[in-house]
Each structure stands twice: as C-alpha cells, then as structure tokens.
Amino acid sequence: MKKHGGNVMAGLLADYGVTAVFGVPGGQTLPLYYGILDEGNRIRHILMKDEIDATFAADAYARISGGIGVCDATAGCGAIKFISGLAEAYNTSIPVIAIGSEMEGDWLAARYRGTGSQVVDSKEVLKPVTKWQACLPHVNKMPELVQTAAQMAVSGRPGPVFIECPWRPFREEYTGPDYESNRKLASLPAHRPTPSRDEIDEAIQVLKEAKRPVMLLGGGAWRSGARAEITALAERMAMPAAASLTGKGVLPENHPLSLGVVGSLGGNDVSRKMVEEADVILAIGFKFSQNSTYGWTIPRKGQKEIRIDIDETEMNKLHTTDVGLVGDAKATLQLLLDRLDAQRDPTAVEKEIAKLYRAWRKKTGRRWRLTIVLLRRGSSPY
Structure with a gap:
C-alpha cells in the first residue's frame, strides 16, 4: 500500500500511543486527516472550534493520559494561534506536539507583510513557547521528524514542540526506507536519572x-x-x-x-x-x-x-x-x-x-x- 506523508505521521502517532488529535483543518494539513482516517480505530481526530482550544485540549489530554498531546492547525494564521496554549504547556512542562503547515518553498520570499496569503514564519513566532521547532524538508524525512518531536517532548523537562509540514512533502508519496516505531521513545518520563x-x-x-x-x-x-x-x-x-x-x-x-x-x-x-x-x-x-x-x-x-x-x-x-x-x-x-x-x-x-x-x-x-x-x-x- 502506498503511503503519503500524512499516512506516515498518523501511523507513527498511533504507534506512540496517541489516540486523539485535536485541531482545525486547512487545505495544507488535509494529508494528516486522510492519514488518520486510514488508521481506523487506532487514532481519531477531534474537530475544535478554534486553534487555541486545540492546544489546551492537547494539553489536557497529555495531563490525563500521561502521554503526549497532539494538536494541528493550518499554515500561518492557524498555527500562530497555538501560542496561548503552548505557553501554558511550556511553563508547566506538558509534552505536546503541535503540527502546522507552510506554503511551498518558492513562496517563502512572499512572507514580507502578507504578500503571500497565510505566509507567516510560524516557527519563529512559536519559538519562545516551545522546546524545539523543525520543518519537514522532504517526505522521506517524516519518520525521523515525528520520532525526534516525540523524544524532545518527553525528554528531560517535558514540554511542547512544533513541527511544520509544508503542503507538498506532506502529500507526496513516501519512498524512503522501512522504519520502525518504538513506543518507549515517546513514553513519559523518557528517562529516570537520579542524584549521586x-x-x-x-x-x-x-x-x-x-x-x-x-x-x-x-x-x-x-x-x-x-x-x-x-x-x-x-x-x-x-x-x-x-x-x-x-x-x-x-x-x-x-x-x-x-x-x-x-x-x-x-x-x-x-x-x-x-x-x-x-x-x-x-x-x-x-x-x-x-x-x-x-x-x-x-x-x-x-x-x-x-x-x-x-x-x-x-x-x-x-x-x-x-x-x-x-x-x-x-x-x-x-x-x-x-x-x-x-x-x-x-x-x-x-x-x-x-x-x-x-x-x-x-x-x-x-x-x-x-x-x-x-x-x-x-x-x-x-
């Protein structure tokens, strides 16, 4: 069965024990929604009224489940609304993966003052309230991106991370090597260090x-x-x-x-x-x-x-x-x-x-x- 970037992401999140993703859809993030549908009962999407609500729902899910909370929003105007909820998760050390999107690479020069619709540097906006931020460069890097995001969210002092998936690699067919998912990598706490x-x-x-x-x-x-x-x-x-x-x-x-x-x-x-x-x-x-x-x-x-x-x-x-x-x-x-x-x-x-x-x-x-x-x-x- 052929897989696109959204399939890979949804499958890995389910493997890591995530049973629900909270968010507001947009054209750029639809591959994730199709990926969740293809996973059947392993994971579901819960539609929220607002992106702010999605981050707080993911925060609450993480607190109650003891795992990782996940939220999603579309490019630009959607993703930057994560900031309130991620600030709370950051200050209270709650592991959340926030998923946003981005326009095509050749559009990035149009970021200046809204020349390109929805073109906002979301990573920079959310940097002060997240432990780690990254952008998907190619669909075949999706397993590495999701795995690293999960590890960063739960390791050391837990907290939220932001991953940005541009529309093109998000929807492209995955042709990379076989990959394995290890649920322990996303367990909380990731490690239990002790003093001397x-x-x-x-x-x-x-x-x-x-x-x-x-x-x-x-x-x-x-x-x-x-x-x-x-x-x-x-x-x-x-x-x-x-x-x-x-x-x-x-x-x-x-x-x-x-x-x-x-x-x-x-x-x-x-x-x-x-x-x-x-x-x-x-x-x-x-x-x-x-x-x-x-x-x-x-x-x-x-x-x-x-x-x-x-x-x-x-x-x-x-x-x-x-x-x-x-x-x-x-x-x-x-x-x-x-x-x-x-x-x-x-x-x-x-x-x-x-x-x-x-x-x-x-x-x-x-x-x-x-x-x-x-x-x-x-x-x-x-």
Missing part, C-alpha cells in the same frame, strides 16, 4: 535533623508518577505536604497529612502556617512561583530547602537551594526511602493538622456567611 549516593545521604541527614519538615509538591511530582513514594515518605517521616495547583492531589487530599493547596490562589491558613513554620522544606517538582509562595516569601529566612527536580536550572533559582537533587522525582524518592532508616510517629502532626483545620473551617464559615448577607443587602464586605 552522596547527595542522597546529604538530604537524608537534613531530614533526620528536621523538627518540623514539610513537603511542597508541584506538577513535576505528578508527571513523574511519584504518588506512592510521596505518600510513603510523608508517613515514615510524619511530614505533612502542601501542593501548588498543578501538584494538587499528588498526596490524596483526604490523607491526614495533606495540607491542601498552598499559595494565594487556592491556598488556606493551615497550609500557609505549616509551611511558614517548617524548619526544612522538601520541594518536589515545585517551581516556587509567586502564586504558590505568597509573592516569593517562601522559603523564609532560616528554613533549609531540599529540592528534587529533573531540571538542574531550577536549583538556586530565586533563592539558595541547600541540597539540590537533580533527577526524576519517583526514582529519587525511592532512593531516599531505600536509604532512610528513620521512622517517626505521625499521630501528633495529624492531630495538629486536624485541629487547625477545624478552627479554620469555623472561622471561614462565619466569614463567608457574613459576606453572603452583605452581598444580598447590596453592601461591600471589603
């Missing part, structure tokens, strides 16, 4: 000496699949955990050591008090944004910080990291658990958290009832 034993031991020593340790959980903890390890460490060290919005639920919120969300968006008095009074903070895939740290006031002076992150550039960013553990959260936490011989009774901490929450709910219940009464009267509670 000495670094692990240094972190363990700090945890053993801690009187009131607290964990801060971010989106990186979710994407690593570290839920079981985080729960085990919290229980072994009697260590409560607060989360950013993207880390919400890594430690189940009905767990007696869960503090819920911390920060100005969604946080509460209990999580703030426990985090601010901690002597040691163990941050796991946590970015320390202004929202989750009350305007960068956490960590506070005198607090020690152990930081686990796949991205070494996160270490010592904004503030000094006392112990930096560069590695995958799940694998690094398992090393900590394997070498940590300490055990603490969580009963006292759990009772403290429960007492604080009862007081907080009582206080906030009164406050919100008063707010509702004042609003009904047309008065401002502020």
Whole structure:
C-alpha cells in the first residue's frame, strides 16, 4: 500500500500511543486527516472550534493520559494561534506536539507583510513557547521528524514542540526506507536519572535533623508518577505536604497529612502556617512561583530547602537551594526511602493538622456567611 506523508505521521502517532488529535483543518494539513482516517480505530481526530482550544485540549489530554498531546492547525494564521496554549504547556512542562503547515518553498520570499496569503514564519513566532521547532524538508524525512518531536517532548523537562509540514512533502508519496516505531521513545518520563549516593545521604541527614519538615509538591511530582513514594515518605517521616495547583492531589487530599493547596490562589491558613513554620522544606517538582509562595516569601529566612527536580536550572533559582537533587522525582524518592532508616510517629502532626483545620473551617464559615448577607443587602464586605 502506498503511503503519503500524512499516512506516515498518523501511523507513527498511533504507534506512540496517541489516540486523539485535536485541531482545525486547512487545505495544507488535509494529508494528516486522510492519514488518520486510514488508521481506523487506532487514532481519531477531534474537530475544535478554534486553534487555541486545540492546544489546551492537547494539553489536557497529555495531563490525563500521561502521554503526549497532539494538536494541528493550518499554515500561518492557524498555527500562530497555538501560542496561548503552548505557553501554558511550556511553563508547566506538558509534552505536546503541535503540527502546522507552510506554503511551498518558492513562496517563502512572499512572507514580507502578507504578500503571500497565510505566509507567516510560524516557527519563529512559536519559538519562545516551545522546546524545539523543525520543518519537514522532504517526505522521506517524516519518520525521523515525528520520532525526534516525540523524544524532545518527553525528554528531560517535558514540554511542547512544533513541527511544520509544508503542503507538498506532506502529500507526496513516501519512498524512503522501512522504519520502525518504538513506543518507549515517546513514553513519559523518557528517562529516570537520579542524584549521586552522596547527595542522597546529604538530604537524608537534613531530614533526620528536621523538627518540623514539610513537603511542597508541584506538577513535576505528578508527571513523574511519584504518588506512592510521596505518600510513603510523608508517613515514615510524619511530614505533612502542601501542593501548588498543578501538584494538587499528588498526596490524596483526604490523607491526614495533606495540607491542601498552598499559595494565594487556592491556598488556606493551615497550609500557609505549616509551611511558614517548617524548619526544612522538601520541594518536589515545585517551581516556587509567586502564586504558590505568597509573592516569593517562601522559603523564609532560616528554613533549609531540599529540592528534587529533573531540571538542574531550577536549583538556586530565586533563592539558595541547600541540597539540590537533580533527577526524576519517583526514582529519587525511592532512593531516599531505600536509604532512610528513620521512622517517626505521625499521630501528633495529624492531630495538629486536624485541629487547625477545624478552627479554620469555623472561622471561614462565619466569614463567608457574613459576606453572603452583605452581598444580598447590596453592601461591600471589603
């Protein structure tokens, strides 16, 4: 059976475990649509009302499935609308492959101020919000392009990538060599690096000496699949955990050591008090944004910080990291658990958290009832 560029792309995406592509069609990207149809039940296309919606849908798909999200748009005016959704995926490290198109090579000189319809340098527009960008030079390079895009999306610190497929090579017949697809190449996380034993031991020593340790959980903890390890460490060290919005639920919120969300968006008095009074903070895939740290006031002076992150550039960013553990959260936490011989009774901490929450709910219940009464009267509670 003859294959065109769209067949090759759709088949490889399906091999990588992608079951849905979100997008808005255009004449230049129709080969992908025909390729998806030819794949039958392995992969489907979901039509979106807008290209912006397509990127956010791909982002959500990646978060829920634990795999790669894929979106598509036509050349120029379509692809450049990816920017909002890709910015979110880039900042929160979500693996997304955004597929756009381009006019014929001999049209590229017409990019200047719209001389050629839909001729926009999409790669340059999307460069600030993607890890990697590339253009398909020839249909026979399609397997290499898709494979590299998938690997780039999931490797290291995950994130979105953009691939541009001009109309001509997209629709041409594939005549290149046979190719194989390896689903592991597109698995998340792609690799699970770990810190050295000495670094692990240094972190363990700090945890053993801690009187009131607290964990801060971010989106990186979710994407690593570290839920079981985080729960085990919290229980072994009697260590409560607060989360950013993207880390919400890594430690189940009905767990007696869960503090819920911390920060100005969604946080509460209990999580703030426990985090601010901690002597040691163990941050796991946590970015320390202004929202989750009350305007960068956490960590506070005198607090020690152990930081686990796949991205070494996160270490010592904004503030000094006392112990930096560069590695995958799940694998690094398992090393900590394997070498940590300490055990603490969580009963006292759990009772403290429960007492604080009862007081907080009582206080906030009164406050919100008063707010509702004042609003009904047309008065401002502020």
